[in-house]
Amino acid sequence: MHIVVCLKQVPESQNVRIDPKTNTLIRQGVASVLNPFDYFALEAALTIKDERLDTKVTAITMGPPQAKEVLMDALSRGADDAILISHRAFAGADTWATSFTLAAAIRRLEPVDLIVCGKQAIDGDTAQVGPELATILNRPYATYVKSFEFVDDSHLKITRQTDEGVAVWRLPLPALVTVLKDVGEPRPRSYRATLRARRYEIPVWGPEELGVDEDSVGLKGSYTQVVRIFSPERKKDRIMLRGSVEEMVDELYYWLKEQRVPGL
Amino acid sequence: MKPLVDKELCVACGECIDACPVGAISVGDECAEISDECTLCGMCVDACQYGAISMPDVGTGADEDLSRYKGVWVFVEWRHGTVHRVSYELLTVGRKLAEKKGTDLCAVIQGHKLDGVEKDLFRYGAKTVYVVDHPSLAHFTDEIYGNVLVELVRRYRPEILLAGGTSTGRSFIPRVAAMLQTGLTADCTELDINDEGLLLQTRPAFGGNIMASILCPYRRPQIATVRPKVLRAEPLDMPVDGQVVRPDLPGACFVSRVEVLEEQVLEGPGANIAEADVVVSGGRGLQRKENFAMLEELASLLNGAVGASRGAVEAGLADPSQQVGQTGRTVAPVLYMAVGISGAVQHVVGMQGSKVIVAVNRDPEAPIFDVCHFGVVADLFEFVPAFIRKIRKERGEEV
Structure with a gap:
């Protein structure tokens, strides 16, 4: 079984503020971290690997070069492989352009049985990339997944949270899930995996490796445009x-x- | 691509250096320079008082005639026999957008055994209600709900599509947007039509610390979701004389790869927390599980629900279903009372959309007082019972 986990490096949002005097973003002391919800996505994948020994977990992220930090973290916790999707042309991507780019990367990693994402990223909070990515890849998906189990080798039984309760679905693989913290407490880094991570050379894929046109990714490939950023009233x-x-x-x-x- | 710096206008003041979240800007002797670290976030454009920095052109040209798209649509969410309140809120804002654009407001409702619920939508100004009633819509699946909405959009071509930011809307609307290859803006707090007639979508980012205004200039429909209770629902005095259309859809729309095995409506203390108009939440300051009883009494007096901070849940004082915050539920009631909650950011992001926030805490330095509208520095064990007595007294009940 091949599982791809999508990760995102985000600024620690609690520290992002606009200076009321200058109306600019205060960046002092704002660290970049792995999106907290993505720890649960990684944990969900590693849990499957614990039980199904033939499982390979590949962590991917799109971002600037320093985003490889979150891949190192994933490797140190037990991911087998990691791919950094990074290039100037990817900058300024909205959720569509991000999903489009991740989809191109996942096509290169096929066969992929399961894609796991966190429920949303804490910087944008849109929760869109998971469903959009699944749709572009023409896979069924389930969002807000609290728990899952294998029915057989090609079906998952998942429990998803809804506003008023839960729904239980049978989901055929290949599929995509976005998961909640209920899937399990993220495991710590392991000594062995950390040593391996240090030697691991993370491949960097750009538009050429993905076989995508530079005009179809990043800001140019985005359907939405941010026209103004300001402090909330x-x-x-x-x-x-x-x-x-x-x-x-x-x-x-x-x-x-x-x-x-x-x-x- | 990077933002463009106009060398004539730039005075090398350095304001943009502080504005840049990734440290991509340096200032030489004459003007600002932007390095390849730039992520095109646009903060420097806003920061520059001299208008010297601008975003590069994005040339996503239209490949279809956009003028063929007309009308404002609202996806009406039907749940177990009723219309979700967010749908009325969306119809209200949709009506205003349609008026401003000089076009019609329409509603789409999907479900099974809908039995005339569409009539209510005319009270909110819908001129046309598209009704799709089918057994496979009895339970929500992203696939079928998405297929049906996409088919209708392709057929009738609305210019704007609004949906609720509920667990349903946030799940399947991205599928709709991706299938239609158009833009989607989630959780808008304000919607307007700009001078060019485009939908101006404003939403919070970075946990609410920053607001962003977003356009979808070259694709249709322009799609936005709005969380429940962010906008106000206002029915018309007189219902619109509208029509109901029951489109015939191809059978392929109703095929799902996902099979719904079971749906449960959860009971329990936190069951209605996302819907309640009043939420009274307790933190570690409550100290003991039994002390939540007074919050329950207060909440039930106000017809509300009881929430909790992560700290209270982790200490075993409250049920996980009650947790409000980043890893719990997001709530936006009319009144949010934070009792004995210090106000960590992780909690605040889950409740800051509330209309009125009251904080009760013994510690005057507690960060919760930075986000509240009314602050009470007091011992909660004295204040809450006294407040309950006050409400009962005002109602003329025996105290």
């Missing part, structure tokens, strides 16, 4: 209530009534 000045507990209770009640909170 600052919340109305917050009101700190003062006085005794009784006074604060009365005041809060008054304000919530004024804000037309239902039920009051």
Whole structure:
């Protein structure tokens, strides 16, 4: 079985802020990390590998050269192979252009039985690349997967979270899943895998290796364009209530009534 | 490709250096220089006070006549016999967009045994309601829901398509966009028509710290999703005299590779947390599981649900279904009360869309006070019971 895990390197979003004075992004001290949800995607793949010994796990990422850090991390946790998809032409990609590029890479890695993605990336939060990638590759998919098991060699039984509960699906392979944290606690790096990762030369694929036209990827290949970036409107000045507990209770009640909170 | 620096306008002030999130800009003696590290995020364009930096042209030309696409469509989400509230919110904003464009608002509803639910949609201004009622639509699958919507879009060519950012919409709308090879903007908080008649889609990024406005200039339809409760639903005084169209679709639309084995509507403490108008959440400050009882009392008085921080869930004080935050649920109620929650960013990203945020915490330095509208520095064990008594007293109930 061949499993491809799609990873993304993201800025630690809690630290990304716009300076209110200059209206610019403050980048000081913002580290790049593996998208937290992708740890669970990797863990899901490695869990399958634990049980099915003939499994190969390939980690891929698209990003600038330093994105290879997240591939090293994946190798250190037990991924067998890693591919960095990196080239100037890929910059500025929206979710379509990203999915299109990842699809081209996965076609080169075929046969691929299962593609695993995190539920979304914390920088964009779109949750689009998984479904778009599956659609471009004409594979069935399931999003928000909490747990899965093999029914037989070519079918998964998955449980996906919905807004009101869960749905249980039978999903034929080859397929794609986007997973939730419920699939398992990410395992730590192992000593042996880390040593191997250090010697591992990560191949870098550009448009030429993928066989794609430079105009169909990156900003040029994107259907959406970001026309403006700005700070969210600052919340109305917050009101700190003062006085005794009784006074604060009365005041809060008054304000919530004024804000037309239902039920009051 | 990199942004273009106009050497005439650039004064080498260096503002763009700080703006660049990847450190790709340096300033020589005369003007800014952008290296290959650039990811084309556009931050420098915004940062430059002199208008010296611009994004390179993107020449994705149209390969179809865009003027053939007309009308604003809303995908109406039908769930176990009812229309999801987000659909009414979308019809309301869709109506305004259609008015601005001088075009019609239409609705699409898919499901099984729909029994006239479409009539309600005329109250929100839908001129045409496309109804697809089929046994294989009784349960949601990305494949069939996607196939049907794609077929309808190809047939009737709407210019704009809106859908709810629910677990359903966020799952299958990307499939629709990819099949139609067009752009999609998720979780918009604001939709408008710009001067060129394009859909201007504004959404948060980086956990809500940054807003981005996005266009889809060369592809149709322009597709956007909006989370429930972000926009307001306003019915018309008089329903529109609209028509119902029941298109005949090819059988191939109704074939799915996925088989639905089971669907469960979960009960439990966190079951309705995403839908509730009022969410009262507790953190580690509650100390003991039994203390959540007072939050439950408060929530039930306000017809709301009880949430929890990750800390409270990990300490075993609350059920995982109640967790609000990055690894839990995202909620945007009218009122969010954070009780005994310090306000780590991971929690805040799950609730910052709430209309009114009240924070109750003993520690005046707690970061939750940075994001709240009303802050109460108090011992929650005194404040919450007193607040419950106040509500009961105002209602004339025995206290």
